[in-house]
Amino acid sequence: MTLEAFIQARLTLEPVPGVPEVRLHRAGPRSGLMRLAEADPDFGSPYWARPWGGGLALARYVLDRPDVVAGKRVLDLGAGSGLVAIAAALAGAGEVRAVDVDSYAVAAARLNAAANGVTMEVAQTDLLDGDPPDAELMLVGDLFYDPALAARVELFLRRCLAAGIAVLIGDPWRAPLPADRLRVVAEYPVADFGDPNGATRAAAVFELEG
Template structure:
């Protein structure tokens, strides 16, 4: 059995007025404090990105919803996977694609730009979903985003899943791998982008491409190798 992604996403989810006010507040903060910058090495995509003056620490002190602002920075796995989609658009063109643990939405945006039929994005952080909405508008594409941990459930009704950098912690890596196994059994193609983190399930992967990209928290002029893999 597979889970439909038509319901539960932002366009059909029916949030309360309190949720809507919270969403508006989050979007306003991101728009006001995270400048729009071009993505290094990927022509045609711009994202809101945190800088030294973005005030994320002050926001964390006053907002109980605020977690780690992974969505506010470039991650090597997301960058390498987005670059790969531009180089190999046939990997997602015409297909229903899920960007799992989407963060800023960069991978979903890339999939939409190269011709994916439908793009979904899921993340457990409401700030990430707000960032995705702003970033997709900036880039002129449609990505259906939701706050959800899809790894707890059945495989979704998609043709391909893109996983950008979800193997940085052991427990998370184990949970994601188990979910991807269930998806693979349903015939869903899986692409992973990762800068060779410690918990990457290397024995399960086939390297498709490798690029040098910036990574989380680093100066964007510094790069490190990152790979794109098929999960098998």
């Protein structure tokens, strides 16, 4: 069975809690993700199989404020399941690109985009050490969960900001987030499935300022 067929067969396609406009293939207790992990030593953490708090908040904000993305070239950095990119496409973005370093995330994002009837480019790549991309708006959902990664992400986003790219970040106030250097523009209660207990918590949308 191919990865795409596995996701379609074992991860239920259903509306996202708090963002029902978007449907995702989401893992459940009987999805059998351990089969993928056992078959591939590079499987890693299946963060792409569940929506995380920062992505939920950012997707909700984009759908509530379509003017933020309307007609713009938008890039979803660390897209995971593609939730935020899909929300941007549904909200009227002119062009949407979703990137992630994980091949499983890329496969899931492509399937989820098709399931929601949106067109977007999905690519497996690491942009963090390169030049700013061709975009007008950078969307970043829940990439500040690890201190080392958070430092790389912030440096890259500041290069993007200096190049004239606006930056919006969704995050449930995780410890590595540089909150003192960000401006809160919205806040939402979310069911953060990135946490083991799936607890509901506050997540915010932040604007990166120079």
